[in-house]
Amino acid sequence: MTEQKTTVLIPGRMHPRALERLNAAFDVVQTTAGAELDLPAETLEKIRGVATLNGMRAEWIDKLPNLDIISNFGVGYDGVDAKHAATKGVIVTNTPDVLNDEVADTTIGLLINTVRRLPVAETYLRAGRWEKEGPFALTPLSLKNRHVGLLGLGRIGLEIAKRLEPFKVKISYHTRTERKDVPYTYAASLMELATSVDTLISIIPATPETHKIINADVLAALGANGVFINVGRGTSVDEEALIDALKNKVIAAAGLDVFYDEPRVPSGLFDLDNACLLPHVASASVPTRNDMADLVVDNLVGWFRERKVLTPVPETPVKG
């Protein structure tokens, strides 16, 4: 008799390595990307685990009476209703730490590209303009002597701060609670941080508290020499206010890897030559995404084999 495998649901797309490992270990039910969770009752009843790219709403959790665990691909799990999962005794896991270095490296790259306009300079060269028109224009901005403020100083924020140290910039930060274990200057509020620095890097998650907190007032406080970098979540920014601030030179430049309604990027940003735009790639290298994929699968395998998970989120209890 063949052993009955545990059923795991993948609502929509999944990283290929995770998919391959999940198919080997479980009976996988995968729905089409963007589709509703419209499966026969007997299939819904069989599902014990979920592997998701940040998409598991409360109604979907309610449809799965025997669900134990939701394993999210990504450190950010704002698309998974973890509070609701907690009320049902369902564990949620995410993929912290394995992406810290990649995201921090990309942040430094984005900061330098934004300040020194390197992607624009490369486009100039590739268009043959260097030879025809002469040297690329000097950049008005430089990283030298900047004062960088980190909004968020968790595991990724700390890696960004460490990488900034050799650049000899001043470093401040704002978090809800002051950290006693870092040499950086604490600002008690976002406004205090924006007022005191000229470069603001946001690395905060999407929560109701962070929704559109980077608004016109914060950008005005950052000032005309100000550079805003976002590698956290786009929902923490009032994008209309940001476009206005960039257009009217309220701040000097912005580098954005995340947007309010991805993958839709406001057309107003495309027209601005003081915005450096990336399609949410901070952790998107093959090695890092493979590590994230493995962690997604290891959390599920760990739970169903040994009742152990590696990286539960704080909202959810770990049974057993």
Ligand code: DGY
């Ligand atoms: C995450 O892990 O949340 C990053 O934004 C990459 O998707």
